[in-house]
Amino acid sequence: MSLEIALYQPDIAPNAATIGRMCACFGLRLTIIEPAGFAFTDSGFRRAGMDYLEKLDLARAASWAAFRADNAGRRIVLLSTKASVPHVDFAFQPDDILLLGRESAGVPDDVHEAADARIRIPMAPGLRSLNVAMAASMVTGEALRQLRQFPTG
Template sequence: MTSGPRIALYQPDIAGNTGTILRFAACMGLAVDIIEPAGFDLSDRNLKRAGMDYLEMAALTRHVDWQAFREHLHAQNRRLILLSTRASVPYTGFAFSDRDTLLFGRESAGVPEAVHEAADARLVIPMQPGARSLNLALSVAMVAGESIRQLRHATI
């Protein structure tokens, strides 16, 4: 579960989304990084309800802040792939790698400019004109699913 692409959440706001993402990641054999501070207590009952009994299966690494996460990425020689509504490259046209960490921003504010600048690639999920954003858990599932498809890691 520790090799291959990873999912990273930058200071997530909504426990239910994070729980759903942890459940998805556990089922798909993906590890998750949470960059704190989160907008909720990670023991929050909504997180447990959304993650159900899959939370014990989830490979979760918590990072105290952005700098600690960057040091972890560097030590693991991982590529940082940011999903952003400000990007221009569609996620479906990108060649994913086993050493990718797929980074998703806060539900309320995305990521700061310094995080954008630190990314090795910036990808977008194309949407209809006028649409602002998708639900975070849905976005993670779409992009991670494409990564898995490309890398043939699906076991279901």
């Protein structure tokens, strides 16, 4: 197993597709935890993902419970504005799942509590959050750097 990205009930098709494109480029699996706020045939999803989506290892989980059951034994690392540990101070493991919440609402408390670890991206005071695709790319880059898992081709 290797690093994986999971999106909890994503709202915005172009953001999910941008993350999918990143996953395709780095050889990572992307799991969408349903329900998503868009159809996978959405033009915004296709436009943002371009032809990279054809090379994406995409999985879909019917629910949070199904996702948890499918990934028993793997560490779930939640990106959260409520976390106290900066992502650059966190020690990633090779089979971590990086979990990102909905753009509109993050994740519910039960999902937050179920995560094995919670990390945040440090930001200037008074600012709340980054775009989810930007956050995914920053943390994925740090995890791949730490783990030396960047593709070599």
